[in-house]
Amino acid sequence: MVRQGDADVRSDGFVLTTRRHYVIFNPASGRGHGGRRIETYQRLLRDSLDDVTFAATTRPGEERDLAEHAVADGYDVVVAVGGDGTWSNVADRLVASTREDVALGILPSGTGNDFGRNFGHDPKDPAEAVRVLTEGNTRAVDVGRVDSASAPEHEPDRMEPRHFLNLIGFGFDVAVIDAAASARFLRGELLYKVTALRQLFRFPGVGVDVTAEGGAKRESTQLMLTVSNGRFFGGGFPIAPTATVCDGKLHACLIGDAPPWTRLKLFNLAERGRHTTSARVEMLEDVGFRLRFLEPPRFEVDGELRRAAEATVAVRILPGALQVVAPPE
DSSP: OEEETTEEEOTTSOEEEOSOEEEEEOTTGGGGHHHHHHHHHHHHHHHHBSSEEEEEOSSTTHHHHHHHHHHHTTOSEEEEEESHHHHHHHHHHHHHHTOTTOEEEEEEOSSOOHHHHTTTOOTTOHHHHHHHHHHOOEEEEEEEEEEEEEEETTSTTOOEEEEESSEEEEEHHHHHHHHHHHOOSOOHHHHHHHHHHHHTTTOOOEEEEEEETTSOEEEEEEEEEEEESSSOBTTTBOSSTTOOTTSSOEEEEEEEOOOHHHHHHHHHHHHTTOGGGSTTEEEEEESEEEEEOSSOOEEEETTEEEEESSSEEEEEEEEEEEEEEOOOO
């Protein structure tokens, strides 16, 4: 056994970190795909870690409670196994705890896995994701925060501020998530693309006033408004092509409303990150935004649908607020 930092390296190359890991599985992630990955991940983690505890959710949002339990019990790394929603719920509780000595580990098993794309995670390669976790390299990443109170639709009485890892979205984005919930036999990138194409011809647009912290103002009807910390959304669309999760900024993408066939052109451009070349699209970068709607909006936070308590939603960036286990830059 060879010692490397806070880890031991076995003769066969496996690294056994001395950190205490609490692993939260979401069997419902990826439309049930997460449940089928549990056995594989447990085997890989037991082979690679010398102190690991497993837990699994039994209801929507329970990963938040499990994460709080792990933080209170002094675990060094809280690992979320799922997709963007699972990772986001756990991250929200880690940031809220104010513990600076706890890190988030992410293992992909969800629908979009967009936050993981910022670190090169391949959802089809669980062994590689576990290897990254085992190596234990951590990076300080930015976290977004919705300061305005909102509640998840499955818990309408739980009004609260909310941290997010990847993105919040309004308008067309929400319509697509609604449609995807009733779609059958589809998963991952294909699920988003098919349901999005259908909504291109149905969604009426949304009126919103956008005010950036630096003073920029926009008032118009949008097909979609996203405010991103990371680069990707919707299963790999580079909606904020210049964003990184450590640049200290939020990236607002305003896609102006348009006739159906123009929407289709914008959709095709967005798939390649070229939507920003259109005159109907504007990118704003700032440390915070105030978004004012005609009524309290429904919106998504890393894939989770929420409803705001008021018609104005305030969002800002928290630079370097979370340690994430990830490959070196």
